[in-house]
Amino acid sequence: MAGELNGRAGACDGLTIGQAASLSGVSVRTLHHWDAIGLVRPGERTPSGYRLYSSVDIARIHRVLIYRELGLPLAHISGLLDAAVLDATTSLREQRAQLLERIERLQGMVDAVDRMVEATTRGILLSAEEQAAIFGGTWDPSWAAGARERWGHTPQWTQYAEHAAARSAEDWQHIAHAVSVLHEDLAAAKRAGVGPGSEEANALAERHRASIAAYFHCTHAMHVCLGRTYVDDPGFTAYYDTMEPGLARWLSEIIDANARSHGVDPLTASWT
Incomplete structure (x- = not known):
């Protein structure tokens, strides 16, 4: 034109x-x-x-x-x-500098969107080698793909992808360390005979729920639903029971008891 x-x-x-x-x-x-x-x-x-x-x-x-x-x-x-030619030229140069800054900001936004798209597809934006180094030898990188297949249509997966897109390998290392410490404490409590519904067990259940919140918002009802999968899904059961025999069921039981203490009936708890 x-x-x-x-x-x-x-x-x-x-x-x-x-x-x-x-x-x-x-x-x-x-x-x-x-x-x-x-x-x-x-x-x-x-x-x-x-x-x-x-x-x-x-x-x-x-x-x-x-x-x-x-x-x-x-x-x-x-x-x-x-304006005089000189004044106009100066103003245009200033405007050019502002445009370059805007381009840089927009490129940053494009990069963030690209990471979000990739995280929505892959889950964790780390190579298989990086995942093994951070999460340990028992970690299976295919779990992320399985989770996307199972929950990719949910708002929780979108939240998970948003978190994953913003995280570096160092961020994941901190999360993995916190989860490792939690698992050690859960296994130790199970061995010590800590009973579901006790103050110590409820505190551990809350720590476990907080660890889920690193990925998506987890209500007590949703926590109960996750606890069920630890018992019903052989993969989850094996994951926890390798840390301590019977840990998966015990974890599900302390999650249920903690949910009751917060007014949630595990028998009727649902994901939504």
Whole structure:
């Protein structure tokens, strides 16, 4: 549009406001506004007193459109149009610097979106080697794919992906360490005969629920549902029972007892 406008301006002296609007690609209302604020005022008139846009006026509209594409406010554009060449150049250089900063911010946003897309697909943005180094030899990288297959349609998976997209290998290392310590404490409590519903067991259940919150918001009812999978899913059962025989069932029991203490009936607890 800009090239067409520039090329035809010299041949279009004496344009009505409708013709000028059609040529420039802006509305008549816009040209009326620019006239009212002194940004572009048609410099010619018909014998009847109607204003006409000369080739100089059309060229000024062309410059306004360019500056507007740069994101400049109309008040700033007016100053540029009427400024000395040196002042206008300085202002444009400042605007260029601001545009580069904006590009950098937008690129950062694009990168964040890319990580979010990848995290939604992969879960953990670490290589299989990095995952093994952080989570230990018993960790299976395919678990993330299995989790996505099972829960990828849920809001919790979206929350998980949002967290994963923002985490570095160091962040995951801190999380893995905290979980490892929790598992040791759970196994030790099970061996010591800590009973479900006791103060110590409830505290451990809350710590376990908090560890889930590192991935997504976990209510007490949702925690109960997770506890069921530790008993019903052979993979989960084996994962916990390798730490301490019977740990999966005991963990499910202390989760249920803790939920009761918070007013949730494990028998009717649901994910939603």
